[in-house]
Amino acid sequence: MPNKLLDLIDISKSYDGQTVLDEMNLYIRDNEFLTLLGPSGCGKTTTLRIIGGFETPDTGKVIFQGKDITNLPPNQRDLNTVFQKYALFTHMSVEENIAFGLRIKKKSKQYIKDKIDYALKLVNLDGYGKRDVESLSGGQQQRIAIARAIVNEPKLLLLDEPLGALDLKLRQDMQYELIRLKNELGITFIYVTHDQEEALTMSDTIVVMNQGYIQQIGTPEDIYNEPQNAFVADFIGESNILDATMIEDKLVEILGVRFPCVDTGFGTNQPVDVVIRPEDVELGKPEDGRLRGRVTSLIFKGVHYEMDVMANGYEWLVHSTRMFPVGEEVGINVDPFNIQIMNKPESEDEEAQSTDEE
Amino acid sequence: MKNKKRHSLGQLLLAGPYTVWMVGFIVIPLFLIVYYGLTNKSGAFTWENITAITSAVNMKALWLSVELSVICTVVCLVLSYPLAMILANSKMKNSSLTAFLFILPMWMNALLRTLAWLTLLENNGVINTILTKIGLPTIHIINTPTAIVFGMVYNYIPFMILPIYNVLVKLDKNVINAARDLGANAVQTFLRVILPLSIPGIISGITMVFVPSLTTFAISDILGGSKILLLGNIIEQKFKTANNWHAGSGLSLVLMVFIIVTMVISSHYEKDGESANVW
Known part of the structure; x- marks a missing residue:
């Protein structure tokens, strides 16, 4: 080194x-x-x-x-x-x-x-x-x-x-x-x-x-x-940052639905922040998704389509090369590797300090 | 084609007052001075009024005017530069207020300011009274060229401080940081970067102090006790006492040559028309 x-x-x-x-x-x-x-x-x-x-x-x-x-x-x-x-x-x-x-x-x-x-x-x-x-x-x-x-x-x-x-x-x-x-x-x-x-x-x-x-x-x-907190996730690129609960190791509940993930060591039933990049949100048939939602907006960006999908009260930002028209019902899936779990800061001040002890 | 576009009536109307002003108060007076300067009392053309400058009295007055103006300008520059630097660099939030304080005396009538110096410098004036009280010998300054320089410096120093301050305050601090970063110590940074970049301000300051010093007659009249004649005083006498406008105008034209030369030199240094002039 x-x-x-x-x-x-x-x-x-x-x-x-x-x-x-x-x-x-x-x-x-x-x-x-x-x-x-x-x-x-x-x-x-x-x-x-x-x-x-x-x-x-x-x-x-x-x-x-x-x-x-x-x-x-x-x-x-x-x-x-x-x-x-x-x-x-x-x-x-x-x-x-x-x-x-x-x-x-x-x-x-x-x-x-x-x-x-x-x-x-x-x-x-x-x-x-x-x-x-x-x-x-x-x-x-x-x-x-x-x-x-x-x-x-x-x-x-x-x-x-x-x-x-x-x-x-x-x-x-x-x-x-x-x-x-x-x-x-x-x-x-x-x-x-x-x-x-x-x-x-x-x-x-x-x-x-x-x-x-x-x-x-x-x-x-x-x-x-792998942003370590919501600030980093938000500042670097676009992302969906959601409140979630860590049910147990490798299982997280997002918007009332349980998703398998790969993170461990956050305890059981702990509130956490979850980051999912827009390109990691997979859209498919409604019956295949863990979550069901409806496309609310669609913009062509050249390399990909940018869509907003309303599901369980949260508007998901999605980047995909597949196009789903506005109003269509879709199913949402996320690969366990693409779910990034972060500790929730207690206060705004702590939010700034949270990773200072590196 | 387009640049031959004729101005609209509105534009002409708006330009009107300026044109009247410039013709009435600049062009006509200037023309009259040139006319008087180049004619004698019977109205015939002559160089006499100009060549009158070569007489012993006039040459002495011209030389003294130039000498005192140069001294005054140098003194102003030496006093102003460090002050302007301190003002420009001070971290005080009210440094512009401090700068303003230096301008404040200018709101007082120039004659009053000069008369104040008279009371200070007089043989029985404030300074000598204090000197006598503390048992020191009195000094004789009044009615000497030194007194005139005092008065000139006091009256004109704001015209030196302001343009230098303006240039220094606008200097990008990172340019100074860059010089330090590249290895220059404080003295090298000043000589190679700050000073050269402030030359436009220095030149404006010099012009604005030198020109009024050269033409003054009030200051030399009050503090010189009418005994010391600058060219300005001689011109004043020609117009007022001798009632000879031709001789006065001729000498004014000579003085104007000096002023024009100063202006030309200074405009040469003010590139981009980014003048630091306050006038």
Whole structure:
């Protein structure tokens, strides 16, 4: 298992009495693509700013390559940041922007020139060196911001919603570009976003955050297929989240009907939350289903049909390649493997904290 | 074709008041100054009023005007920049209120403000009275060029603070963070990023302080005790005392050349028309 490159220990931060991060613990391995994902105000950007050195945590330590860097100013940290909205130096040309860090480090002219050429090739902007940064498009400016950071050969690159200001098509192109860059450079990325699709596409590890607490850490598959609580399930993709009762191991009662499942260890007759992804809801003939329902709406989405099915007082969201017209009676089945059981939080506060003790 | 579209009657009517204003209060007065400046009393064309600047008295006044304006501008800049930075960076929620406090004296009549300095700097004024009370020798400032610089700096410093503050407050904090992130220490960040990015504000400030300093006559009149003549005072005398509009206009045209040069230099730095000017 590769080394821990960065270790955040018991990090807390509050502004004006408002807690933004509460005793957060997180580490990142060498060469990992880790994404901090969460809604705005969840503490993901604050975490990144603490790693970058732009904020000092109230408590806790930041350990980078085995050294405590908690109180080190940003210019003495061996990592670089790609800022939201690029933060380029508008009074300099593209070349001068990229050379900024190298000139500060007093590298030789030839070295700087080679690095600029290399970086511009890497971000596919060969020949743009003399341009004025303000004459470039958003996507191009973003590439320059990345080039400006990576010429310094940081061990760790922090990216703060770098694609947030770009349009959809460009954003998707840049996602692949970033994955390619990371593989070519072999450096570790910490990426902050509120876009779950972006996180699922690019990351090795996703850290889902809410209200200053880590909700779940896992691979994109883990996070999507086995959300640990209703927040994660709701935030990552679409889902049916239902109140249910765990009758016994491997048997759960949903909307008054018992479904076999694969989870154990939730006790007997315990209230739980259940997550079923819309693509995991199987529709068929009414007499074949565990539940009977009626289709209430139907939308064609290209790859699949999106249907709402009213059954036992709950409106199920269903994605299927089979079409059932509105008003038709259908039967609902769910494969035991696709029923995800989660503990019910007692209160909203506990909901935020529930998985912090990982 | 489209750009040859004729303006509608409504548009012409709306533009009317501006046109009348500009013609009546800018174009005609300017034309009159040029006319008077280039003619003698019998109405014949002459360069005399312009070349009058080369006389010893006028050259001395012009030189002193330029010298004091430059000193005043430099002093304003040196005082304003750190202040504007503190205001722009302060985390106080009411930093705009603080900025406003610096503007507040401008609501008072400029003559009053200058007269206040007279009472402070006079030989029997507030400062010397205090100095005498605590047993220190008195200082003689009033009726010297130093007193005029005091008055100018006091009157014009808000025009330096405001544009610099405006530029600094709009600076994206992440641009500064980016410089730090790329290895620059605080001094390098200031010299390579903050200062160059605030040049438009500095240039506006310089223009807005230098131009009124160069043309002032009230401040030099009050604090210089009519003994120190700036070009502004000479022009005033030509119009009022000597009643010679031709000579006054000629010297005004000379001064205008200096102002136009300053404006041209400053407009060169204000790219994108993103001027920090408050005027």
